[in-house]
Amino acid sequence: MDSFIRKDGRNLRRGYTTGSCAAAAAKAAALMLLTPAAPASVYLMTPRGIGLTLPLHDVVRAEDFVSCAVQKDSGDDPDVTNGLLIYARVERTENRHEISIDGGEGVGRVTRPGLDQPVGAAAVNSTPRRMIAEALRQVCEDAGYDGGLRVTISAPGGAEIAKKTFNPRLGIVGGLSILGTTGIVEPMSDEAVVETIRTELSVRAAEGRRFVLFTPGNFGADYVKDMLGLDPDAAVTTSNFIGDAFALAAEAGFSGALLVGHIGKIVKLAGGIFNTHSRYGDCRAEIFAAHAGACGAPAAVVRRLLDSVMTDDMLAVLDEAGLRQAVTDSIMARIGAQLDARPLGALRRGVLTFSRVHGTLGAAGDADALLSEIRKEG
Numbered sequence: 001m002d003s004f005i006r007k008d009g010r011n012l013r014r015g016y017t018t019g020s021c022a023a024a025a026a027k028a029a030a031l032m033l034l035t036p037a038a039p040a041s042v043y044l045m046t047p048r049g050i051g052l053t054l055p056l057h058d059v060v061r062a063e064d065f066v067s068c069a070v071q072k073d074s075g076d077d078p079d080v081t082n083g084l085l086i087y088a089r090v091e092r093t094e095n096r097h098e099i100s101i102d103g104g105e106g107v108g109r110v111t112r113p114g115l116d117q118p119v120g121a122a123a124v125n126s127t128p129r130r131m132i133a134e135a136l137r138q139v140c141e142d143a144g145y146d147g148g149l150r151v152t153i154s155a156p157g158g159a160e161i162a163k164k165t166f167n168p169r170l171g172i173v174g175g176l177s178i179l180g181t182t183g184i185v186e187p188m189s190d191e192a193v194v195e196t197i198r199t200e201l202s203v204r205a206a207e208g209r210r211f212v213l214f215t216p217g218n219f220g221a222d223y224v225k226d227m228l229g230l231d232p233d234a235a236v237t238t239s240n241f242i243g244d245a246f247a248l249a250a251e252a253g254f255s256g257a258l259l260v261g262h263i264g265k266i267v268k269l270a271g272g273i274f275n276t277h278s279r280y281g282d283c284r285a286e287i288f289a290a291h292a293g294a295c296g297a298p299a300a301v302v303r304r305l306l307d308s309v310m311t312d313d314m315l316a317v318l319d320e321a322g323l324r325q326a327v328t329d330s331i332m333a334r335i336g337a338q339l340d341a342r343p344l345g346a347l348r349r350g351v352l353t354f355s356r357v358h359g360t361l362g363a364a365g366d367a368d369a370l371l372s373e374i375r376k377e378g
Helices: 018-034 126-143 158-162 190-206 218-226 242-251 263-271 284-294 299-307 311-321 324-340 367-377
Strands: 004-007 010-013 041-045 051-055 057-061 065-071 085-093 099-103 148-154 211-215 256-262 348-355 359-365
Touching: 018 041, 018 051, 018 065, 018 085, 018 126, 018 148, 051 065, 057 085, 099 126, 126 148, 190 242, 211 218, 211 242, 211 367, 218 256, 242 256, 256 263, 256 367, 263 284, 263 311, 263 324, 263 348, 284 299, 284 311, 284 324, 299 311, 311 324, 311 348, 324 348, 324 359, 348 367, 359 367
Parallel strands: 099 148, 211 256, 256 348
Antiparallel strands: 004 010, 041 051, 057 065, 065 085, 085 148, 348 359
């Protein structure tokens, strides 16, 4: 696919989703089932408005069905499904004008409410289902066929690949999800991460949970397990998208959200940085230095903080000066004020932070009460 975006000073090649692969393979299989055509490739217009001409693989043509595959191309996005063959098997049915879509080998099944598809359904999401149905209706119309079609989407090897995704913790078992809202993969897209957070929150809301626990990543998950005694799988991983996570929790109607994270990431919130990726700002030393100065630190201590690289080193400097508690309290108070200033409606909000060297450091907002509520929900 020769379509590019400019990101971080580089040209990155776009790819196409598993949903586009499934729709293209289904369209080609239907065309070969209902007409004498024997195409080597198939054209598909994506919801993004970008047209794709995709080569076909492993074509099997029988009297009562046709099966073929399209290979997933993620472009320059680091996607675990890159190169995977997505198959569609299409067969006739007697149900006039009906197009039924199911999943086969390597496609997961939904086992928890709150996901895009109902419990028991194949994890072929709504946009790919619509793409498949629209493409097949057009093929049927062009071929003058008024019967029904049964489509089975499969992804051999998908069950193993799915173990590297969020599917198991979301309640999608046995394989991958066939995804894509635009049909196009935008390299290193923030949208995909935010959508994963939204999905995890939807699952927890459907289970009746009113309070949500957030962690940015593995450090937070380890602390949740080892120090708080909670199941880390119960936490929603925010990565760097902390502001989005709180906003999505409010949107989903949760009563409260508690973020538990390492001070190296959490301290940025005191500066109003709620996407904590380094490309949006790295003011950790400056925040520590400012709060240390406000707490009476001499210029030499402030300079040492500004010259430090790791937050654990900054904490060690404050320990030497006898200021660690005062400074961390000041930082956490500022984080609480930053949280209060965000338009999150009635969502109760809190933050708990720690260091792997120095242990628990402090809390902001409604952290203690929210932790208690999360424990009650189990």
